[in-house]
Amino acid sequence: MSSMNKLSATIRTFHSSAARFKKNVEFTAVRYPYLKRGNYSFLSDRHLGFFQSILSPHQVLTDEFNDLSGYNVDWMHSVRGSSRLVLRPKTTEEVGAILQYCNAQNIAVCPQGGNTGLVGGSVPVFDEVIMSLGLMDAVISVDELSGIAIVQAGCVLEKLETILHLNNLTLPLDLGAKGSCQIGGNVATNAGGIRLLRYGNLHGSVLGLTAVLANGQIMDCLSTNKKDNTGYDLKQLFIGSEGTLGVVTQVALHCPSKPTSVQVGFFGINSFDNVLETLRLSKQNLGEILSSCELIDASSWNCVTSLLKLKSPVNYFPFYILLETSGSNADHDAEKLNSLLEMLLKNGTIVDGTIAVDSTQATSLWALRERIAEALASEGYVYKYDVSVPIRQFYQLVDVMRARLEKLPIRCCGYGHLGDGNLHLNITSQEYSSELLNKIEPFVYDWVSRQRGSVSAEHGLGLKKRDYIEYTKSPTSVHWMRRMKKLFDPNNILNPYKIFPGTLNE
């Protein structure tokens, strides 16, 4: 394998148009020239030989024979690493052996799940070795009575959902990326999603996990107890650590019962005050059956209906709300929802809308919310902000940014998890523009910080938001986070360059 030390001239590639498009993305190292590669080893034939000795051929992908752009480029086509090697372990032990070796040889590693992250946290910055968990996709056990599912980290979320449904259970989380994202990545990023309002976040629903530390040591926290107050709850550290404290290889997830009755409604609303009133009355009148309350503004609606040609039940409104209820009795739920809607219609809080009559319509209505990100991506370059703000100020930031940016962007829109106070602010331009970026940042983070909100509600920090951690977390907190990182990963080989500003060696 003498070609490892030169960039292969004859890379055999299997082109899909998506793969070709990925090759046009600018290298992260070029776009962010202030980033400096850490003092890690460069991959050699000796290293490759070791990996090939502990893994099967199809588990070791080099750039000589494979197109690695799918692993090196993120879903948003916004960052691109230059990794030359992808390792695909099949067991926790293999993960341990890989990390033990990399730690000893000072090789940087980028753990990767479904690569659907939106902050450049799931792909290398330079030539870190990519460790893809995709082959560890088994559902080990599901128990209907306790609701506990034990799953390997590489299991695609939608696949897990299918198996849960067969056991009268459902996922405690749901997000647009579920066809590609993996449960391990969801746990590593503390993914939120559209039903957090009802089932809470992963810090609550993950009962246990197995994590492999930087030195290859396997930490077994895979308990399945709902209640366990025996010492520090270390598993919580890994949830949301974005692959920087350890690699999650197995998860024990507590899953709720599958609702037998799901109603989806989509409504047009004339003012933000009416949006808040709809939320208030929905929480009050739907109570325990409310499972989602999502906001879509006119601009996002326009994007998804015109660019993706999706059908909408209503025409132009300044705001739209998508409501979902999940319960165990269709008659009971339908009655609650119908009474609520009659009341809201009568006092003009909502003006028009629809309730899905079958699952096809329910899916189509959800598509109006879940495919906004995809529609925006097709416009060009997306500047994506995922923030937590006080609910009463939920939409204010969008108006503020729209006024500030004037004609610079193609679009400035807002949508998101109204019920959780989590806004997705999105700005688009035809191509990446540093001028536009500088007008947005750090202004947007300042604004959120002044509201004591979060500069990253659910997307995490990854690479793209690492510099803004102190807009939400105090210096003392960040100091102790760094110390913890040093404790768990003294050689800083796990997902370096991510979540903290600057380098750890500074």
Added chain:
Amino acid sequence: MSLRILVGVKRVIDYAVKIRVKPDKSGVITEGVKHSMNPFDEIAIEEAVRMKEKKIAKEIVAFSCGPAQCQETLRTALAMGADRGIHVEVAGPQFDTLQPLHISKMLAQLAKDEQIDLIIVGKQAIDDDCNQTAQMTAALLDWPQATSASKIEAKDGSLQVVREIDGGLETIKVKLPTVVSADLRLNEPRYATLPNIMKAKKKPIKKLTPKDLGVDVSPRIEVVTVEEPPVRLAGAKVENVDMMVEKLKALGHA
């Protein structure tokens, strides 16, 4: 033209639900399972409503036969734009053995009682896939039929219908009164909007029994057993062509 249209709508298990067979193999599990209007019937209602909007039709009557929950299906039809509903209530074991012939007889009688000019039904139901009701109804009434319709145009007192057939598209002219069955590409059904959903609650649904229409719904068939299709065997991957040939030989295929 000022047609009175009768549309048949069937309440079926929702298309996205995974069907499960009852442990005693007597049928499929319907208890607690999500039901909705047969998708082809949604298309039929939509077409009738569009004809009313174009002033080709003056009244749309929606009809459904089955247990009490059929009222929900009729309310959906009313919310989409039908004017009134007719529910022929049949429950229990007689409902489980209802066949297209029974429904055709009901449709035929209703066509006479309600002075119907045009009957539109979905081309088939997604539970039994029979594709028989439209044809039998036309025969019972001695009316012309235009099945698998993908386009309907009213022209000079008759209908010009484009049908999807195996060889492509066939355009025929049918005199009224006639029976049409709706195919997938006839239209895209609308969402029923809230004001219409609220209005639909006040539209009348007439309740009838099969006897009122002179139809005997005693079973003409007996369900012997219902089983799931055989489980698909897992595939296997081989490294190269030689191994594939070996495997095929071992399995007796070569």
